[in-house]
Amino acid sequence: MAKSIKYRAPRGTHDRLPDEMSLWYHLEGVVREQMRLYNYSEIATPTFEGTELFSRSIGEETEIVEKQMYTFFDKAGRSLTLRPEGTPPVVRSYIEHSLGRRQPLQKFFYIGPMYRQEAPQAGRLRQFHQFGAEAIGAIDPAMDVEMISLLLSICRRLGLKAIALHLGSVGCPRCRPLHREKLLAFLGGSYSLLCPDCQKRYHRNPLRILDCKRERCRELTEDAPSVIDFLCEDCALHFEGVKHHLQQLEIAYTLDRRLVRGLDYYTRTAFEVISANLGAQNAIGGGGRYDELIKELGGDPTPAVGFAAGMERILLAMEKEGCQIAQPPTIGVYVAPVGDRARAFALSLLKDLRQAGISCDGDYLKRSLKAQMRMADRMGASYTVILGEEEMDRNRVLVRGMRESKQEEVGLDRLVGYLIEKLGVRRQGQTV
Ligand SMILES: [Zn+2]
Ligand SMILES: [Zn+2]
Missing domain, CATH: 3.40.50.800 (Anticodon-binding domain)
Incomplete structure (x- = not known):
């Protein structure tokens, strides 16, 4: 009889045992192969950063910053946070090393663990893995479409078929005030029914209410006005450009009027790739444009677009679809x-x-x-x-x-x- 187990992996973490690793090698292999085809270079940043980098970029009113960050103080009293996602560290590194001076357009990708203290009942991992890509320096809607095409190519190459692209636009700081006004008017009557978090968001960042996970808040915002109806001329033109290039590449999409993503830094294009086989947590990846973030974090104003994809979710979708994968390694x-x-x-x-x-x-x-x-x-x-x-x-x-x-x-x-x-x-x- 085995002795009782004294040490277990922390809640929300998962040991990737040798049997499972061949799946991971296969997935990472496909990611690296496609990144090379699209000419993205790998970048690896630390797994923790100063806390402010994340709160400033992801946004104080977001689920991630409000509830999910692993924040701790080191012995010198500095506030550090295990990275909850990959974009802010890449942008921090881009600014810190003046990478924009080497080339006006830089294309990066990363693969690695991310950390979020998710609610345990949701069955989500607290250390999970993502790969992502960032293209920093181009405003052209063709760049957004290359990004979308890259994520879809990886999915296709892995054998995923039951996937769909959702597309939206979250506008820019010039067109959002009008939407904000309409949204506040729409929600005003049901203010007392909103959850306490959303009541706070109502005053500080009402767009985030559309991202609330609570059933009640979702029902209340069902028919809320979409940013798409209030885009300024430049944002509308950019959105048309993205749709035009998607058509050109014969990439089908569903227009998603309330796609806001869980991050404050997005501007204009927002997109998600959805799997038909994953139930409620059905997004396997997503991204968008973040034209204000580099300036916000202290760099020269530089347009950028990127995406991130959840590797555990992709492997789950592959399993559900019965995708063929490489055989485990053997010896000679x-x-x-x-x-x-x-x-x-x-x-x-x-x-x-x-x-x-x-x-x-x-x-x-x-x-x-x-x-x-x-x-x-x-x-x-x-x-x-x-x-x-x-x-x-x-x-x-x-x-x-x-x-x-x-x-x-x-x-x-x-x-x-x-x-x-x-x-x-x-x-x-x-x-x-
Ligand atoms: Zn705009
Ligand atoms: Zn809410």
């Missing part, structure tokens, strides 16, 4: 020694095989030959080298082809060369 050779002399020889042989670029493994538990053969099978070895005492005396070994279930005697002096040839290892360092 399993070395099965019998007896002490053979075991000592096995250690050198494994080293020689690895130096020749052949992935291999052996026995360190003094198991029987039968148990070792089962092990070789489980590891998916292409060949098993059996080091039997009688054969070793004659400087020979048995090599068993596991797929064809045939074995052959091979001299020790040509064993490594024989396996290299069988496995088709073309040059040193290339693993099989």
